[in-house]
Amino acid sequence: MTCDGCARHIEKVLDQVEGVKQAHISYPQKGGEVQLQDDAPAAEQLAAIVNERTPYRVTGVEVLAGPTSESADYDYDLIIIGGGSAAFAAAIEADGRAKHTLLVNDGLPIGGTCVNVGGVPSKFMIRAAEQVHRAGHSPFAGIGSVQPPLDFKAVVQQKRQLVGDMQQKKYLDVLEKLPNITFVKGRAVFTGPNSIAVGDNTYTAGRFIVATGSTTRIPDIPGLEEVGYLTNQSLFELEELPGKLIVLGAGYIALEIAQAWQRFGSRVQIIHRSERILRKEAADITEALHGFLTSEGVDIQLNTKVERVERQGTDIVVYARQNGREASFRGTHLLVATGTRANTTGMGLDLAGVELDEQGRIKVDSGQRTSAAHILAAGDCTNTPAFVYTAAREGKVAVENAFDPGSSRTDYNALPWVVFTDPQVAGAGLDEAGAQAAGINYETTVLPLSEVPRAAAAMDTRGFIKLIRDKSNDKIIGIRVLAPEGGELVMLVSQAIRQGMTANELADGFYPYLTLSEGIKLAAITFSKDISELSCCAN
Incomplete structure (x- = not known):
């Protein structure tokens, strides 16, 4: 197979075979699972059918046993693990299909990253900082520029109010209107292919959707745990503006925060190991943006590898090698914005037959299907683009394919x-x-x-x-x-x-x-x- 289309071709051929209940073929996994009825052909016969009717070749078969059939006695039709955009989109779709569904959430409050510590609070703070900047930088003749007074604590408190209002209106109130959804707070751990433990309780289901999101990836830097670093989550709660904020990283989160806090009045310094900010984008974009940021006072240090950090009095000192030479940087606060990691550790996904990639993300195909036929995944915990709107789409697609296999897929060609x-x-x-x-x-x-x-x-x-x-x-x-x-x-x-x-x-x-x-x-x-x-x- 060379693409998802190849996998769909094989699925269509197998779905036409009498006795085949559901075929799930995954291009990323270079294989798949076929659920059979009692009168289905033998596995070797199915392999021969694929070899005869498609240009692809089955190189091996294995007969698996497991409680994955519709007739099994489960507590729920579907269990959704997570509480953010992907999980809620899945819950809404499942409720619309009248599926008896359990929603399990741990970690961040209901609403997940976006409404609590990501998109909503960050865009509020960015816009507030823009208001400060524009007041002090009028481009029009005859209109003076005046630096406005700033009550940073009041800004943060208004941000909290917005987050609380949106969490209530868009998540908690919505959840109450979903009669087929049962909510349980706690950490879900797979104990088998069709069962999870949440505390002392065990729940079973015929299908699962994992939508546990991601969190900040903390680099292994000596001294980092001891100095007291910030992430976007803790930074957005600070009611006092940092004097000098050192930012580790130069991805989109790091740059958005760096510019906003510089505009609020902090002195901001970015430390990045690569030769360009936003290094996945073309040089003409990154070089121009670099110039705009530095023109506002953001200090950007590139080609700089952090070796250790330590606290000296009220300051944090970052020791690094920059272009092969020793360098050090001093600030009052340190923000870690070096990327994210999927929330997949310690969940027992291996017991359920779910494969992860080298970064710990769940491998899914364009239908959000994992290596286990009855388990789908959506959102930032997967190997797909990490945006709140893609997560919502994936949550819906996951439910559609859970109960109507092959009916829907995601397409990111024009994302x-x-x-x-x-x-x-x-x-x-x-x-x-x-x-x-x-x-x-x-x-x-x-x-x-x-x-x-x-x-x-x-x-x-x-x-x-x-x-x-x-x-x-x-x-x-x-x-x-x-x-x-x-x-x-x-x-x-x-x-x-x-x-x-x-x-x-x-x-x-x-x-x-x-x-x-x-x-x-x-x-x-x-x-x-x-x-x-x-x-x-x-x-």
Whole structure:
């Protein structure tokens, strides 16, 4: 097999065989499981059918025994482990199907990372910091810039109120309206393929969905545990602004926080071991963003490997090697933002037959199916893109495939995403590296924001819009944006990619004048025309 499509082909062939109850073939695992009725053909016969009716070859078979049939006597139809976006989307879908479902949650309160310690509080703090920054940096003649008074404690308290309100409205109130869902608080541990223990209680089900999310990955740095480091979770609860905040890492979480806290008034220093921030993105984006951040006072130290940390009085000192030389950095607070790890340890997943990748994430296919046919997984604990909106989609898909195998799948070919720095970094589809890896004869066009009338009128022309097309058929295959509120642009192009639109078709639409979206039209036009030859009414 070479792709998920190969796996689906084999499943369709097996599903047509009399006596086959359910076929689950996984491309990542290079194999699968087939649930059989009593009158089904022998395993060797099924292998022969696959070999005869498909271009693929079965290299081995194993007969397994286990309580995975519908007729088994279980406590629940479905057990969902987790309490965040993926788990709740799964619970809502399961309730709509009238499935007797148990929802088990431990760790963060109901709502998971996004509403409690991730997206909601971070975007609130980012916007609050932006308000402070804009008040002190007017680009318009005749309008003075005044640094506003800041009551940081009041900002944090308002953030807590927002989080509490959203948790109640979007999760707790919703849960009460799901009659088929039973909620249990506690840590779930698999004790067998179809059973979990939560404290002293044991629960069984015919199907499971694991949606336990992720948490900050803490690097193994001598002295780190002793000095008292922060994560985004604990930082968002600090009511006193750090004097100097050292940030370990330069991914999207690190950069969003670094800029926001610099704008609040902290002195922020980023320490990163790689040669670029956001190193998975193209250099033109990362280098430009690097310049915008440093122009606001964020100190970015690259090619720096931390060797140890220690506390000296009220300060934390970070010792490192930078470009091969010894270096040290001193601050009042230390934030660890070096990535995340899946919450999969100590769950007994091996007892259930669930395989993990080398980073501890659950391996799933495009239908959210794991290596165990009756167990699916969704959200940040899996090897899929880690966003709250993808987690929600995956939770729904997992339930659909749990009770109607092969009926639904996720497709991330045109996935839109945003980094909430200012200017924002956003994208959908392929970039140049992705297009080259896919063997596509691609072409890019880059439109500076200075050529977008809306940006010019707002006196903020930081950044650019980059479109990528397939030269062989003119179809749009990707977008990358660096722009204030640039995230508002990528959904349009994401839909264009999904619909197979060409650059000419994208340029031919109606875009209201003096909206940022007009930049998409102008960028598409510049595949065939020079921007200097276009008027404000370009067509």
